[in-house]
Amino acid sequence: MLNEPMPVGSYAVTFTSRLHEDHSGYAELAERMDALVAKQPGFLGVHSVRQGLVGITISYWKDEASIAAWRADAEHLLAQAQGRAQWYAGYTVIVSKVERSYTWP
């Protein structure tokens, strides 16, 4: 997934987060969400990296409707609420539209 350009006009949802020191249970839920998001209509791919408590996850989507559907997914809503209650110290979501992309080599 890492070495792949994304289509012009597709959307990137960038989720940067900081976890609490104690975030037991988080990895299991994150894994479950990774599996769930991959089945969403309009999902194009994901890049995710975590360094200690700080993580960046970028998911790519065909259109805004796909993003809205994922955001409102029932199991995902529960996970979001649990994340805010238990694991996240803070996060930022940035939605952007792909203008161009290229890979090397």
Added chain:
Amino acid sequence: MLNEPMPVGSYAVTFTSRLHEDHSGYAELAERMDALVAKQPGFLGVHSVRQGLVGITISYWKDEASIAAWRADAEHLLAQAQGRAQWYAGYTVIVSKVERSYTWP
């Protein structure tokens, strides 16, 4: 930097990379580039996370002209060439335009 929204209409440059196992000297150059990029006109901020050999760096820019200037910066050009010759197994660059963003809490 992590918990900050970005202005609508600004640009995100997402750089995902995979290093070779032997990447000695890379950290020093990356640090130098971090210091250099922060002085560029139009630079708004950066999020960067590395997990083993895989990294995501997202830099935010006021406009396309700022991105073009940074891409063509002489010292940065040298670093890019050195990266391809010595350190990177592969990378993807995705340029996108910010549509909206929000933070929690």
